[in-house]
Amino acid sequence: MPGTLIPDEAWDLLVDWLPSNEDPERPQVTLSTVDSFGDPDARTVLLTSFDEKGFYFNTDGASRKAADIAAHPAVAITVLWPGFTHQVVIRGTAAPAPPAHVAAAYAARSPYLKQLAWLNTHEFAALPRDERVAQWAAFEEAHAGVFEQPESWVGYLVTPTRLTFWSSNGDTASQRVEFSLAADGGSWSRRLLAG
Numbered sequence: 001m002p003g004t005l006i007p008d009e010a011w012d013l014l015v016d017w018l019p020s021n022e023d024p025e026r027p028q029v030t031l032s033t034v035d036s037f038g039d040p041d042a043r044t045v046l047l048t049s050f051d052e053k054g055f056y057f058n059t060d061g062a063s064r065k066a067a068d069i070a071a072h073p074a075v076a077i078t079v080l081w082p083g084f085t086h087q088v089v090i091r092g093t094a095a096p097a098p099p100a101h102v103a104a105a106y107a108a109r110s111p112y113l114k115q116l117a118w119l120n121t122h123e124f125a126a127l128p129r130d131e132r133v134a135q136w137a138a139f140e141e142a143h144a145g146v147f148e149q150p151e152s153w154v155g156y157l158v159t160p161t162r163l164t165f166w167s168s169n170g171d172t173a174s175q176r177v178e179f180s181l182a183a184d185g186g187s188w189s190r191r192l193l194a195g
Contacts, residue, residue, distance in 0.1 A: 005052050007188040010163045010179045014050060017086045021049040030078040031057065033068035041068060047079060048105045054159040055090055056097055058105045060120060061154040069094045075158055084168060091162040097155035106149040114147040115140060166195055
C-alpha cells in the first residue's frame, strides 16, 4: 500500500541519525513483542538494515521472538544511536523478509555470528562451559571457518505505523517528533510531543 511508505521528513531523519546499510557497525536495538498469552517481552537484536518500506532484523526461526511474532505480529523497536543522543521508537507490524534479503543479511554477518546461527540452541547452552568451548572449536575447524546459511535463519521486515524521534538537548527540555499512519493506511500525520 503506497501510504505505508515512510514519509519524507521521517526518512530524512532516519538517514541522518542511523548508520547507512553499508556500514558494518550495526545498531543494537531493543525488539519488543507480545507472546501468545498477551505478555510482553523484549531483547536486543541487530538492526540489519532499513529502507523506505521499513526495518529489517534477523534471528533464529526457533527463537521465542519468532514464536511471539507468529502469535502477534505487532512489535516495537527502540533504537538508541549513537549512545544516548538520539532515540527512535518504531511501532509496526513484522512479516517475513524476502528470501534474498535474508540470504544477503547472513552473508554480511561476521564468521562468529554465522557460527552462532548454527550453535545457538538450548541444548548447546545447557552444556558445561568446557564442553561448549570444545564443541565450538571443533565445529569451526570442521567447517574451516566457512558456514553456509542454516535453514533456521530467518528475517523480518517491520513496516512502521508510528515513528517517534527523540534527541537530547542540553539547552532546553527535550522534544519528540512523532509520525503516525492513519488507521486506513492512507496518510501520515506529524505532531510534536514533550520529551
